[in-house]
Amino acid sequence: MSEHATANHAAGTPVLEVRDLYVDFGVDKAWVPAAVGLNYQVRAGEVLAIVGESGSGKSASSMALLGLLPSNSRVRGQVLLDGKPLLGLGPAKLRQVRGNDVAVIFQEPMTALNPVYTVGDQIVETLRLHNPMSPADAQRRALEMLELVEMPDPVKAFRSYPHQLSGGQRQRAMIAQSLSCDPKLLIADEPTTALDVTVQAEILDLMRNLRDKLNSAIVLITHDMGVVADLADRIAVMRQGRIVETGTSREIFNRPQHPYTQQLLASVPRLGQGTEGETEVDVTAAVAQAVHIDLETAGEEELREREQEVLAGLEAAGEQAAEEPARPAVLELSNVAIEYPKQGRVPAFRAVEGANLVVRQGQVVGLVGESGSGKTTIGRAAVGLLPVAEGSLKVTGTELAGLGQTSKQLQAIRRQVGMVFQDPSSSLNPRLPIGESIGEPMLLAGVAKGAALQKRIEVLLDQVELPLAYRNRYPHELSGGQKQRVGIARALSLEPKLMVADEPTSALDVSVQAKVLELFQGLQREMGFACLFVTHDLAVVDVLADRIVVMRHGRIVEQGTRDEVLRNPQDPYTQRLMAAVPLPDPDAQAERRELRAKLAAGSGAS
Secondary structure (H helix, E strand, C coil): HHHHHHHHCCCCCCCCCEEEEEEEEEEEEEEEEEEEEECCCEEECCCCEEEEEHHHHHHHHHHHHHHHHHHHHHEEEEEECCCCCCCCCCCCHHHHHHHEEEEEEECHHHHHHCCCCCCHHHHHHHHHHHCCHHHHHHHHHHHHHHHHHCCCCCCHHHCCCCCCCCCHHHHHHHHHHHHHCCCEEEEEEECCCCCCCCHHHHHHHHHHHHHHHCCEEEEEEEHHHHHHHCCCCEEEEECCCCEEEEEHHHHHHHCCCHHHHHHHHCCCCCCCCHHHHCCCCCCCHHHHHHCCCCCCCCCCCHHHHHHHHHHHHHHHHHHHHCCCCCCCCCEEEEEEEEEECCCCCCCCCCEEEEEEEEEEECEEEEEECCCCCCCHHHHEEEEEECCCEEEEEECCCECCCCCCCCCCHHHHHHHHHHECCCCHHHHHCCCCCHHHHHHHHHHHHCCCHHHHHHHHHHHHHHHHHHHHHHHHHHHHHHHHHHHHHHHHHHHHCCCCCEEEECCCCCCHHHHHHHHHHHHHHHHHHHCEEEEEECCHHHHHHHHHCEEEEEEECEEEEEEEEEEHHHHHCCCCHHHHHHHHCCCHHHHHHHHHHHHHHHHHHHHCCC
């Protein structure tokens, strides 16, 4: 928080004050609580982060402030904006408050912006709705706002439709629209969740700069603790509709009091976690432990002799390991180019060029990069969903290049490849109970039916740690984490030799993500399948991957072992990608921001 803002408003009236807020939803003729007795306040120039998992009530309670909940809701308590009550205002007065005094930045700008109007028209409409101004004045103000949010080309963006902008540009356009009427309070609901790490870092920098320039109060709703560490001054932790802990950012991160807060912070994947206790080994201490020497009483000569013995043993073991034959390649790309074919007037688009990578039996290879880098395209080609334009792509030794979509060879290969998708809700058939969803691939492949099929379904449910009773439930009756477990069970049903996992945890809360990653790791070790793990989250691949491949603009820019890429990145793009990952620690994140600024200045990249 800016020091001057704290000093000027410490004694003044809070911009937002919430007292004993209760939110309930009517379900089956009963009131189900979504928020229970919430109390908090936000001052000008301050960021309050409300954190918690899906279903904790953080979004429902914030939308209740502005009357944006459905008709089956009930809101009680007191909400004061600049000392004036908000609850109970009529629709016309609430509309005046929304946009003018309070603005909201939503999670997904593509659904929040109107697709049939240009970005400029939408900002102009907001301005003229709340202010008496001419179209020319509104246009000038809209262009000023697009400049304020650091849009690369404000005039071009003004004339563009939402689909013509990138994800980060759309988010900037929505922020420009939200801030156009100088709101006193800004509610940011997961404003960076759908963005790549480098774009997320830019949006966080932008929000920090705007907070200092405009001195607005900000309520940040998120489950990403890295984002919280980057932006928040104070934190309120929610669980099951209640605030279980509040404090300054440093208090919560450094000295969490409530067990749930401790569990939430422990679940956050961090860079460096994958090598904890592996990379930095005190050789002398290891020697002492191995040969039962007391370090305090042993003579230097004895220690040196024993140390040489152990080091010689380690060297011999290393040579022996090097002599072991390399495990067979399950997926092999050699100088591969992949194109999206021509459609009507839209020409063919080459999404991947000159790709070389190998995934061996029992190995997890993390494929990382931003949206549009080509990583998902490689994943889709590996399961035969996209043709190979050039080069060689082999799965379990069989060449996929040149195979038709209907060829029997390709059908046989697909049985050896499992796929876990990003969004478990859309990848499962809503009309099938989950037992049938898991059993369907085995039934279609003719590997099991009747009692044998039912037994196999039970084994798979056990493997992904879901109760057998869940086999008769439908997808909408499960949580996000449970649905992803079903997706993993389905992908494992034909005992694949290769698993392609496309962002399988990005839609999940951190604690659920931690459990799913742990499950995935255990299954991979137990079953020994090769895995191509596609993600933009470097902390996740640090936990899982043996090797890491970094992609940018359709090309592989760097690859190597996990430690080579993450501890000593060589390519400037990999360095920038790593510097953009927000750390769940306010002090470390401040240092990370400085590093990112230096890297950007050195490379001339934003």
